[in-house]
Amino acid sequence: MDIKAKMNRKFRDLQGGLFLSVTKADVGEGAGNFQKAGGDVMAWADPFFPDPSIPASVQKAMLDAVQSGLPSHYSMPIGAYELREALAKRVSGRIGRTLDPSRNVIVTPGSDSGLLYAMMPFLCEGDEVLVPDPSYPSNFLNPKLLDAVTVPVPLYAEDNWQFRIEEFEKRLTPRTKMVLISHPNNPTTTVFRRESLEALCRFIVEHDLILVCDQAFEDHIFDGIEFVAPCTLPGMWERTLTVCSMSKGYGLSGFRIGYIYADDHIMDVLYGGAVNVLGAACTVTTLGAVAALNDDTILPEYRERLDRRRTLAYDILSTTPGVSMRKSESGILSWLDVHRLGTSEEVADYLMQHANVMVNQGVPYGSQGAGWIRIVTACFARDEDAALRFERIKAALTELAKQKGIV
Template sequence: MKEKMIKAFRNANGGLFSSVEKADVGGSYQELEKQGVALMGWADPFMPDFSLPEHVKKATIQAIEAAAAPHYTAPIGNQVLKNKIAEKLKKQNGLTVDPQRNILITPGSDSGLYFAMLPFIEAGDEVLIPAPSYPNNFLNVEIMGGRTVPVPLKESNQFQIEIDEFEKRVSEHTKMVVLTHPNNPTTTVFNRSSLEALADFVIRHDLILVCDQAFEDFCYENEMITPASLPGMFERTITVFSFSKGMGLSGYRVAYLVCSDVIMDTMFANAVSVLGATNTVSQLAILAALEDPSFMKEFETAFDYRRKKAYEIINSIPHVSMLMPESGFLCWVNVSELGKSSDIVSYLVKEAKVSVNDGINYGIGGEGHLRIVLGVYRDNQRVVDALLRIKEALEKYQQQ
């Protein structure tokens, strides 16, 4: 049966016939949790602890009790929510949009990201992806029959964009650039000169930019620039946003796309057929979160503390290093001097009772690295304890 499938699916392993060390596949994570392993490979803030803000909880209960609860929202999204999002886009992203023409609410941004690429990519098209990058960026293009062309981001340049590397790889088949900004896994907030050079490149070569800003909320000392706000870019950019990371509301499955009227017209035409409508109750809960997002301050304080602690603890391990995370609640650790990252990931589960992500999942530049999710647990001390266990284990690993 599998030979009848397209390659991108055929080669994927769902964990039914063997165990898969991937956070969102199979049952291995639940198994690890039962064994008391800290799950620092799942980018879901404060998982597995309770973290729902009280006013969002109340809005959820109220929404469930309303007559509208079991029904579709006007399929392309709650209009009041879109108005509120437009206000946020103006204030936070420098984008002035018509809420009813330029915003599409989607059931999470993973499907939104896929849908953003779908109208453009067909067999033979090439997509430039600065890497290491979010794994779905590669998978989505391959499912559509396109070819991914990774563009290396280098630690020696703080993982910023080097436009020469793009120029070397552009061809007559290049259709799109997919940028995860801030980047997952490296946490890089692309700076103004990187983004202006990229915008110039995209316009000169007449390309589309898909920009995933799922991690835009906590950028600490860096300026977060939305590429669609740069001159000439709105018309050729689809920006993907999410409420999963900054607000920690991943289970509600609400996200949104922003783009020009011309692109949005086809999106509106196909959204319900391809993606389905977004949960009605969830949209009302997200509206309450947007009306009072003050709870995010506490999240930011916790993540800021954790990244500084991680920087101190990880860099005190001989032959292991990391840059200071620039955004969010991840860290990207270089263990290349110790050996293969997959061996180290397995070792850490056994020795430190901590599960982290193997860098090889993030494309070129990923081997020899670990992605560690610092957003796990509500309690900062449990995170610090897990980091100290990682330190102890990696020191022991080197003595063996």
């Protein structure tokens, strides 16, 4: 029986690694099996993985709650009010616009589900979504799952991966409905500059499009680069859904707490479908998230650590023969050009075999990712442990460079 023939065509081509190998580290059990065999996984965007990383204030809040017995019960499907209130306060301070926790914020069980949910009310069969390339792999798949069409829009390394609006204009059709971006960009770590965002937003307003903006990596921006939330630009509030996360900035990936903020006309629909699509976020981690948001020491400490870590990664990896890279502008990642050493698949496989480290191949991030690899440089709590893996990566790639006649 061909059971897949009975499936919705949007899903039947998905592969979970049970019958064919998959290239994404977060699909199937490949990464888990590699780790069980003693390998180091630097392919999950999970700060300080696999080391413990819950701040003391957050631990105390959750332990107190568990001892009280409260977490055995649901929180509200749109998110506990205390969490929405804390999120609204935080976002309002950042974007200069007052958010109502009962009208502008919804909590999601992680930002991945939030990203898909933000798109669901808008996309119909055949609608087209403009997605920068390279970008987060879900940005390419999600429109397809919603019966829409993903239209990649190339970004270029020579532009530091900023937008070329003419590339968006060339791909505009009567079916274009949405632009979907990650800002800062995953995997390039690029922070889109004000001028670049203003041009994109003028394009969106002029053509009456919707913007879904994934800001999962917004908490840590380096080198004094200005971060501009697109929803604050002229004409954008009423047409923008901003998707955020507690995972990257706070290092609380396992808590599965994400959130969306938007105009109340949009939020009314998201509230209406929350119980059917999202369910309720975990109660005990909700309480932990509130404690994290109320602890003003966490983000500054983490920013200092992550700034030090991206410098360490750059100092070691940028001196590798055959490798070219920029110093990360944001977040927890590094994006390496390895095309002189082989394809991204060949280089990633070589590192698994010769450095015992799993990194991300570039191709799942779009065709522009061919010849690139992504490394989650924030893995491991201690700099010394991370440096050990960076040096192993450098040694393995140096040997590969010798084999290629580059050294």
